Amino acid sequence: SNSLDKDQMQGLRGVREFLKVRTSYDVLPLSFRLVILDNDLLIRKSLNILIQNGIVSAPLWDSRNGTFAGLLTSTDYINVIQYYCQFPHEIDQVDQFRLSSLRDIERAIGVLPLETVSVHPMRPLYEACRRMLKTRARRIPLIDTDDETGRETVVSVITQYRILKFIAVNNEQHTMLLKKPVREIGLGTYTDLATATMNSSVLDVIHLMVKYNISAVPIVDKDNRVLNLFEAVDVIPCIKGGAYDELTATVGDALSQRAEDFAGIYTCSEEDRLDSIFETIRKSRVHRLIVVDDDSRLKGIISLSDILKYVLLYGEEEDDLQEY
Numbered sequence: 001s002n003s004l005d006k007d008q009m010q011g012l013r014g015v016r017e018f019l020k021v022r023t024s025y026d027v028l029p030l031s032f033r034l035v036i037l038d039n040d041l042l043i044r045k046s047l048n049i050l051i052q053n054g055i056v057s058a059p060l061w062d063s064r065n066g067t068f069a070g071l072l073t074s075t076d077y078i079n080v081i082q083y084y085c086q087f088p089h090e091i092d093q094v095d096q097f098r099l100s101s102l103r104d105i106e107r108a109i110g111v112l113p114l115e116t117v118s119v120h121p122m123r124p125l126y127e128a129c130r131r132m133l134k135t136r137a138r139r140i141p142l143i144d145t146d147d148e149t150g151r152e153t154v155v156s157v158i159t160q161y162r163i164l165k166f167i168a169v170n171n172e173q174h175t176m177l178l179k180k181p182v183r184e185i186g187l188g189t190y191t192d193l194a195t196a197t198m199n200s201s202v203l204d205v206i207h208l209m210v211k212y213n214i215s216a217v218p219i220v221d222k223d224n225r226v227l228n229l230f231e232a233v234d235v236i237p238c239i240k241g242g243a244y245d246e247l248t249a250t251v252g253d254a255l256s257q258r259a260e261d262f263a264g265i266y267t268c269s270e271e272d273r274l275d276s277i278f279e280t281i282r283k284s285r286v287h288r289l290i291v292v293d294d295d296s297r298l299k300g301i302i303s304l305s306d307i308l309k310y311v312l313l314y315g316e317e318e319d320d321l322q323e324y
């Protein structure tokens with residue numbers, strides 16, 4: 001109806017205004033820890049460091065030139081796995097690869113290097129969001145440059161998850177206006193879904209993620225009921241210790257080794273409204289929602305980028321967007 005439309009637009013405008021008056025710096029907690037890895041580190045060792053610190057990504061530092069050298073993410077490990085699949089006789093060499101070799105690995109397997117965009121921490125948060133959407137990055141480094149020396153400092157990294165959490169926590173008066181059901185606003189993907197079963201191999205799922213350029217694959221039974229979700233970050237423990245041959249293990253085995261504190265998977269229905277999705281984001285550590293019907297059958301998937309895209313871009317005029 002008309003008033004639903006009006007409320008929805010008013011809510012979206014409210015959130016957009018909020019993102020324009022806050023900075024990326026505002027998203028950061030008062031105190032935080034940042035693990036930065038030296039580009040010279042062996043890839044094999046970087047895995048253990050991520051696992052020990054309970055993180056899935058880290059900025060890289062080129063200590064020779066004193067510059068930021070990109071972000072290490074699960075995509076990089078997936079690239080190493082693809083390299084190993086293409087050149088299986090080079091396993092000894094793979095073991096000796098350093099983080100600085102990641103760009104060579106991309107070239108060897110023929111994937112386009114991800115554009116490393118960064119933002120200054122004091123720029124509007126809206127700008128960080130726009131850049132993330134434009135480059136399909138899930139996280140963006142905050143880089144400060146000293147005016148006089150030109151030296152770079154990595155202040156932190158913010159993720160889509162952090163930003164949506166920040167919106168959810170600080171914008172209840174706006175998000176409560178978003179009362180249209182997911183079905184009506186077409187939020188998420190509902191056709192050509194990539195899925196796997198408990199008996200698929202981890203490697204099969206990795207190939208699916210690469211082929212579809214996605215970061216998670218729902219695991220379904222023979223009736224298309226959702227059992228679990230395999231995420232790109234689940235790859236990290238699988239290859240701990242350089243055990244690339246264990247990638248032939250089944251998804252079922254890999255998922256049974258998840259950490260005790262695994263946040264779980266989140267589902268919703270097509271009748272759910274965006275206000276309730278924001279409530280879920282406010283309360284829990286949700287990285288995507290699986291859309292199911294009343295029988296738990298898979299209908300679709302809503303990624304954080306789908307939500308961010310809708311919140312930022314729906315109903316905006318092309319012209320207004322050019323400046324970003």
Ligand code: ADP
Pocket residue numbers: 136138160188189191192193194195212213214215216217218301302303304305306
């Ligand atoms: P994000 O960018 O938030 O990490 P994804 O990379 O998983 O999310 O999703 C990118 C796009 O692909 C989104 O539009 C999402 O709806 C869609 N998508 C996510 N998972 C799947 C899947 N298993 N099959 C098909 N499309 C998917």
